[in-house]
Amino acid sequence: MFQEKNRHLPCFAHTLDLTASDNENMKPLIEKVKKTITYFKQSVNAADELRRVQPEDKTLKLKQSLPTRWNSVFYMLERFLMLNKYVASIILSDSKAPEIMTASELEEIKEFIQILKPIESVSKELSGEKYIYHIK
Secondary structure, three states: OOOOOOOOOOOHHHHHHHHHHOOOOOHHHHHHHHHHHHHHHHOHHHHHHHHHHOOHHHOOOOOOOOOOOOOHHHHHHHHHHHHHHHHHHHHHOOOOOOOOOOHHHHHHHHHHHHHHHHHHHHHHHHHOOOOOOOOO
16 A cells, blocks of 8 residues: 555644644634734733733633644634633733734634534544554
């Protein structure tokens, strides 16, 4: 089957994740989220404020997606939604901050997460497998 030189079978989990996270319709919105997260990563004041406004026992950080990490877009968007009410209030108080998310953009993110959730579950399960399956 793989007798030709340099032939390989790509990882199914990786292919599944790329298919899900490389959505052309969502790219502008994903970029907007990334820009907001970058602002919080680069602004000590914004990051400190984000920690300060959260409940002490449940302090979370924003997650940036990484091109080398499978499912990272899903995790980034999921965490962004969890922290959005805090993020929005901080952004509103800083004129140098990126544009705030609209209600319709937040709804799009929620819908996209619902689409990605089962894919993330399958991808997570497959990437954790220690066995190679042969399907005829």
